[in-house]
Amino acid sequence: MHGLINRAIQCFLGDTYGAECWSHVARVAGVEPGGFEAMLTYEDALTDAVLDAAVDRVGLPREMLLEDLGTYLVSNKEFEALRRLLRFGGENFLEFLFTLDDLPERGHLAVPDLELPDLELSEDAEDGFVIHCRGGWPGVEFVVQGMLRAMADDYGALALLDVIDRKPGRATLTVSLLDAAFHAGRSFSLAAGGR
Amino acid sequence: MNAVSESWACAALVGLDGPALGRLMPMHLYLCPEGRVRHAGPTVERLAGGNLCGRPFAEVVTLRRPRAAADMAGLLALAGLPLKLTLAAEPVLSLKGLVVALPDGEGALLNLSMGISLLDAVGKFDLTLHDFAPTDxxxxxxxxxxxxxxxxxxxxxxxxxxxxxxxxxxxxxATDILTGLGNRRRLEATLKQFLGQGRPFALMHMDLDYFKQINDTHGHAVGDVVLCEVAERLTDECRVQDVVTRVGGDEFVILAVDIVDPLRLEKIAQRLISRLENPIQVEGIDCRISASIGLSVFTRHSAPDPARLMREADMALYESKGAGRARVTVYIPPEPPAGGDPG
Structure with a gap:
């Protein structure tokens, strides 16, 4: 698993549940004392061990923990770079949804060896969308769910998200866009370091 | 190309209204035959600071490459070529452009793009994605x-x-775990460094006397304390620029910078020995040791050969040991004409 993802999990656990929680998880899972390096790659089994240890320690179901991780990645200041990169997808949440299909390619443009799930958006019968999520690692659909929920909030949109179907290697999410301009959302300027 | 598209190639193809033109090319200038702006894209107006309609193009943009153009004839002579230009209102923002003539002498269409100055422009004008064509x-x-x-x-x-x-x-x-002094690796690196710099120095090879007896009689734990105390005393006696290393069980090497005079070196070595001969107290045991020292000297005239320096100091140490304990010997190189082969 790419170090960026491992590093994200590390920061999430440390920021949300405290440094003590992370050092416990790292010890149980057998992570090197210095923690994860964002630009190195690690065995998938190590990431699994970290998530198992975190679930044990925090006492939340894995799904919820992963969803919170997704929300954290978009909303935490430390990961502002990621939020900005996602916001380049469009001027509003709907435009952003339409660029989800490009997400793996966009990811590769930034970090060529970063593995992201394939996301395919299709319009649902009742004014909503269905996102087919394929590949990636087990449970990635919950991270996607958390990220999309946080992105909707970022754009000021009111949307309902659910994971409705899970099979090994693929999952389906539903998105109901209730109000595209529910509130002002967070500011975004195309210029780096902008307001 | 078939007949139909060939005939289209010569005819005027699309008539667009201003807003449509603006969405397709947010940075266009539509110029009338006299060279005045008939319509401008919304983004170029934003950058140029307002309504551009009716203004002569030469007041709005400044052609830089391939050459300046002040009137329509000059501008249309550049039709189809890659242009470099700036806005009169923003002379530092470098733009790219392309101009084409409109059919029937109806004027010209000049389309602009930010190219690499995009990054500056976005920050300066707080542009959003809507300021660009989605195809951009x-x-x-x-x-x-x-x-x-x-x-x-x-x-x-x-x-x-x-x-x-x-x-x-x-x-x-490069550190000796027990004493915290440098180890053989540090010695070799420093030797190489000094020789490379051509810096004169003395190499002092020291072997402790009676240390084996302390180890044998009182055990290694006591021996280790003695070694640490030796390290401390040697460091204390040396200057900060000197390098003290432990290169074996009871063997130490000191590199003393800028001292090459044999008499002075002998004095320093004697001082070190007498300092080490002060009894060392370990858990109530009086440990008495001494040391034998062999010295070699590197000056600007010697060959920068670390192995030779070590060998000479070794030979001098061997002589000190042979002459009894607590002796100092400085290696004297044989006189080149009379001494024969020094190797």
Whole structure:
């Protein structure tokens, strides 16, 4: 698993549940004392061990923990770079949804060896969308769910998200866009370091 | 090309209204035959600071490459060529452009693009994605720039951490764990450094006397304390620029910088020995040791050969040991004409 993802999990656990929680998880899972390096790659089994240890320690179901991780990645200041990169997808949440299909390619443009799930958006019968999520690692659909929920909030949109179907290697999410301009959302300027 | 498209190639194809033209090309200037702006795209008006209609193009843009143009004839002579230009209102913002003549002498269409100055423009004018045509790669360029700087930042931090780890690993690898002095690795590196700099110095090879008896009688734990005390006393006696190393069980090598006079060196060595002969107290035991020393000297005239220096100091130490304990010998190189082969 790419170090960026491992590093994200590390920061999430440390920021949300405290440094003590992370050092416990790292010890149980057998992570090197210095923690994860964002630009190195690690065995998938190590990431699994970290998530198992975190679930044990925090006492939340894995799904919820992963969803919170997704929300954290978009909303935490430390990961502002990621939020900005996602916001380049469009001027509003709907435009952003339409660029989800490009997400793996966009990811590769930034970090060529970063593995992201394939996301395919299709319009649902009742004014909503269905996102087919394929590949990636087990449970990635919950991270996607958390990220999309946080992105909707970022754009000021009111949307309902659910994971409705899970099979090994693929999952389906539903998105109901209730109000595209529910509130002002967070500011975004195309210029780096902008307001 | 078939007959139909060939005939279309010569005819005027599309008639567009201003807003449509503006969406397709947000940075266009539609010029009438006299060279005045008939219509301008919304983004170019934003950059140029307001309504441009009716103004002569030469007051709005300044052609830089391939050459300046002040009237329509000059501008249309550049039709189809890649242009470099700036806005009169923003002379530092470098733009790219292309001009084409309109059919029937109806004027010209000049389309502009920001190229690499996009990054400055976006910050300065707080542009949004809607200021660009969706077909424009502006968003991708901005995305890539930010992604690149985020990744480069991570890599730089990684390189710094790795470099820190390397420095500390090298430091550890060159340190004697017991005494904290440098070890043989440090000695070799420093020797190489001094020889490379051509810096004169003395190499002092010291072997402790009676140390084996302390180890045998009182055990290694006591012996270790004695070695640490020796290290401390040697460091204390030497100057900060000198390098004190432990290169074997009870063997030490000191590099004394800028001292090459044999008499002075002998005095220093004697002082070291008498300092070490002060009894060392370990858990109530009076440990008495001494030391034998052999010295070799590197001056600007000697060949920068570390092995030779070590060998000469070894020979001198051997002589000190042979002459009894607590002796100092400075290696004197044989006189070149009379002494024969020095090797």
């Amino acid at each position: 790669l502006a968003a991708e360029l901005l995305y890539l720039t930010e992604a690149k700087s985020a990744v480069t930042g991570e890599l730089r931090r990684l390189a710094q951490r790795l470099n820190g780890a390397r420095v500390s690993a090298e430091e550890k690898a």
